Amino acid sequence: MQHYFVPFAQLRQQPTILVDSTGLGAALVLAHWRGAATPESLRDDTSAGSVLRALRAPTVPGFAAAAVSANHFDVDGFVGVWSLLYPEAALRHEALLRLTATLGDFRELDWNNPLADHALKLVCWLNAKEKALFYPPFGAPAVRRREDEASADKFAWFLPAFGEILENPEVGRGAWEPEFVRVHEASAVMQSSATYLTRYPEIGLLVVHTPEPLPYYALFGPTAGFDMVLSCYGGQRYEFEYKYTTWIDLESRPTLPRLPLDNLATRLNALETSARRWTFDPVTDTGPLLRLAGKGLTKAQRYADPDQRPIYTSSMPPEVMEHEIVTFFQQHYAAITPRRYWSWTEIREVGAKAMAS
Incomplete structure (x- = not known):
């Protein structure tokens, strides 16, 4: 099954998997939001984690829906959507993507984890590019658009670009390095x-x-x-x-x-x-x-x-x-x-x- 992304406004126009969001009419919800209709067997701390569970259980009702959507853009939701569109790469990098989603949503990072720096580079790259090319988190009102509408432009840009950075973060060093260095310096103070x-x-x-x-x-x-x-x-x-x-x-x-x-x-x-x-x-x-x-x-x-x-x-x-x-x-x-x-x-x-x- 080849999944593809659709803007949130198109949720009801075809059977759709909804990631890190809630909404009426979804074929399958994969979200950690309170009260979301995520199947019990797929519940996870992050919405991306629920997606990764679903990739290992493709017979779950609703997973056959080809369209994928979300009503906002953030690290966790993006990682979940990207994983549905690129399942083989997602499962190959499952541990890294789980760490990345956790860092993006909860800001928690175990520096003893060998993947910690890789996850931090990915999150810093997403943050830097999001601010440079679009608007910062919760900044949609400043551009006089609703988040569920404006975020579709972010998904359209990031979905085809992320795989290269995931495999080789050095390609995006110019974007992620300033925040990466700043966080490392601050972590040294914390320790x-x-x-x-x-x-x-x-x-x-x-x-x-x-x-x-x-x-x-x-x-x-x-x-x-x-x-x-x-x-x-x-x-x-x-x-x-x-x-x-x-x-x-x-x-x-x-x-x-x-x-x-x-x-x-x-x-x-x-x-x-x-x-x-x-x-x-x-x-x-x-x-x-x-x-x-x-x-x-x-x-x-x-x-x-x-x-x-x-x-x-x-x-x-x-x-x-x-x-x-x-x-x-x-x-x-x-x-x-x-x-x-x-x-x-x-x-x-x-x-x-x-x-x-």
Whole structure:
């Protein structure tokens, strides 16, 4: 079966496999989105992982559909779509593609993995070319187009070009090298004595103490197995973030549901004596941030690396900030058992109880 890509708007014009997306009328859904209709046997942490499982189970209902689509462009979704169009190469590079999709979506990278540098080069190449030729992630409104429409142009360019870079990253060195070097330099800081980590596995929190804001691929590198990160930078600058791992249906391990950050922000604002206020994103955001407010950030700015946005000085010392974050989640998660496949309705119900307590 030779698959081919179609723009999302054409989903219902022929039987279509939908990757890293949801939509009515798909013959087969291969997505890790919460509540997506991915067959149970094909569920995976990443949507690309579900595609790779499907390539090894081609008799699954709906796989015979020739058309493939997605409603947005990102690393995970692209790797999944590309794998359906080039299945032999995808299965030959399965471990690398899985690592690439995980890095793209969760920003996690095990530097001890022999494929780590190769995966990082691929992601950096995709990032650089996407920004140079099109628009950055969540930047479609700036070009006055819907993402499901505008992203089709990205797929049309990247799908035939990616295979060469996958086989020989040196061909794309000019594009991937600047970010690759930047991430390596930041990872050296993360692994140095200037940085230390404090783990709270019972609540899924990792606290990172490091001098300056860093790129996500370095900052989140050691966060596998954790779903919340409190970044504590020099000068009493902080950001708390729910990772993307709790926006999707994670297959590999149970998770705790996201809790609204209203009460936590209220507590922090009661302690904050600077002129700034603690603000937060709703739990339905892909990566909610809790941070001291300045000029409002766009979604594209919040998705960008922490070292590319201002992070303001708090009046609270780091030990107070860490204590408040840890105490809040220890109290509210005490009676909640981690599990897989929370629905958004269940998450809202749990959150409402936490807000009332």
